[in-house]
Amino acid sequence: MKIFMVGIGGIAMGNLAYMLKNQGHDVSGSDQNLYPPMSDKLVEWGLSPKSGYRKENVKGSDLVIIGNAISRGNPEVEEVLNTGMEYMSMAQAIGTFFLKNKKPIVISGTHGKTTTTFLTHWILESIGLKPGLFVGGIRKDGFPGFALGEGDYFVIEGDEYDSAFFDKSSKFLHYRPYYLAMNALDFDHADIFADLNAIKTMFKRLLNLVPSRGKVFYWKGSRNLVEITKDYKHAPVESFDLGDKNSIFKYEKGILSEIRTKTKLKPSLIGSHNYRNVEVATRICLEIAPQKRKEILEAVESFPGVKRRQENLFVSERSLLVEDFAHHPVAIQETIKAHKEAYPGYKIISLFEPRSATSHRNVFQDDFAKCFKGSDVSIVTEVFQVDKVNKSLRLNVKKLVKDIAKNTKKETLYAKDPKEIPILLKKILPKFQKEKVIILAMSNGAFGGIYPELKSLIESRESV
Structure with missing residues (x-):
């Protein structure tokens, strides 16, 4: 053709x-x-x-x-x-050319899709099933976000964003889910969804596509997911949460361990939100290959991670530079918390660029003000391409900076442009010269191309 x-x-x-x-x-x-x-x-x-x-x-x-x-x-x-x-x-082309006569594993949810999709594919590949793959990202080892695969399974990131100008339904509705993971459900994409109910409607439609021989996996810590699944009867449904008696893993004080064997694991992923990613990916893979439990757990531990998701750009005994894709209030809060748990005693300097179609709007004005708890210094840049957002809809960053400072009781600074951040850090870092420091840069974009400068700054701490 x-x-x-x-x-x-x-x-x-x-x-x-x-x-x-x-x-x-x-x-x-x-x-x-x-x-x-x-x-x-x-x-x-x-x-x-x-x-x-x-x-x-x-x-x-x-x-x-x-x-x-x-x-x-x-x-x-x-x-x-x-x-x-x-x-x-x-999205329709993917469904038409690659998902027919397959058992698609659709990984959906407001957060964690890319990581969970890559992890599920990694595990299934590790146990010899050679699944297909389509996901918006790159693994840390350089593996791209696609694979034709062989056999029955195809792992795909279930994006809730719309499909095209002529098709305003979510992309994931074209993906023919056989196994469906729903990892979180919060309001997002304010540019196309009027409210949370509009997103819920799309997830309900997705849920209704799972065949009776398939299975639904959802995080019951999300009230929204509990709500949309409570009357669902067309396919088996399996819920999971931290502390459940049927959990595969437990996550305490930054340590992940398998409950049945009490084996402690050291995956590349940190944080309770990544526990959910690991839990649901493992559940899906055990559903497919229960006899491969040992190999599945080994694959969890060997997973290299995903670029721009908790990606360490510089690591030493006293300094860490991390790039993360977090741009939603929930993701920012969980990312800061994860690093606080994993690196006790470190001072955290959080950098945030409001860049996504939702984060540059004032729909999360109050939520952003509350999500920097745990950060010792926060720097927020002006909205990316500020003139493209109507002032009445735009996030008020200067007000946000004041509100973060009020809520955290910590130093919080405004940067008109990302290029100002290295200048600000030159004044901030000497205050923590005797401390261990994490610079946590959060953006869904290029952050003004400042990463080489950030790396040079944090490297310079080592020579003092």
Whole structure:
């Protein structure tokens, strides 16, 4: 089949293009802004994308896949609509080409999807099942977020964000869940969901797709997940939580141990929120291969982790620089707490860039003010691309800084731009010269490209 992809330069679209090409299709595509590393990868994979959108690009295609970022007015989209060509979203394409006649393992939830998806795939791969994979991230060992796989299973990140301009339903509704994990459910994506109930509706629809021979796994510590599962009867349902008598693991004082054998594990993941990720991934894998318990536990411990999720960029006996994807109040709170538990006695300097479509809005104005407990110093930057957010909807960062200081009773600073952070840290770090320090940088973006400067700053502590 001749397939054209509008918006091929995005990581997920580029990965899908590679998978389709390896499935035997004739794949090409276009994008307005093509940047490394994906532009280089596409050329390496023999896909040679076209730069810019032109209606003649799509002519002769059997199918056009339209990326989530593409909207009406795009010349290629208009040509597709005017000529009646076959088209679909990226999510629909994944479901159509890779999930038919499979047993998809869909990992959903407001937090922890990427880590849990990679972990589940890692475990199943470790025990010899060779599952497929599609996830928005890169493992710390460099393994990309996709694999064609062999056999029955395909592990996929169940994104609740909408599919395309012509399909405002969540992507995960295209993923045909056989096993469904729901790890958390909080309000997010304020740019497309009016309220929490709108997100719950999508999760209820997802839940309703699980076949009677499949299974649902959910965290009962979430009131919202308890609510949407309480009357569900179409497939077996298994809940889990810290301290449950049927838990596989317990997590106390930063230590994870398997309850049955009392074996202490040292996975790369820290924090009670990552306990949930480990617990549900292990439950799914034991459901599939109960005879492989020992190998599954070994795989949990050997999991390398995911880039930009608790990724240590610099480590010494007295200094630690960590990059994390946290951008939701719950995720920020859990990330700070996890490092407080794992590194007792360390001073934590939290850096936060409100960058996501939700975090740059004032919907979480009060929640952000309460989530920095445990941080010894907090620095918050101005909203990313501040002019793109209407002032009436925008997070008031200067007010937030004052409220964090009031709630934590700790030093809290405002940075107009991420580039100001290294300047501020040059004044802050000498105060902790005799202390052990963690710099915890939290953003779902590039954080202004300041990581090399942060690394140099924290390295300089070692020579004093």
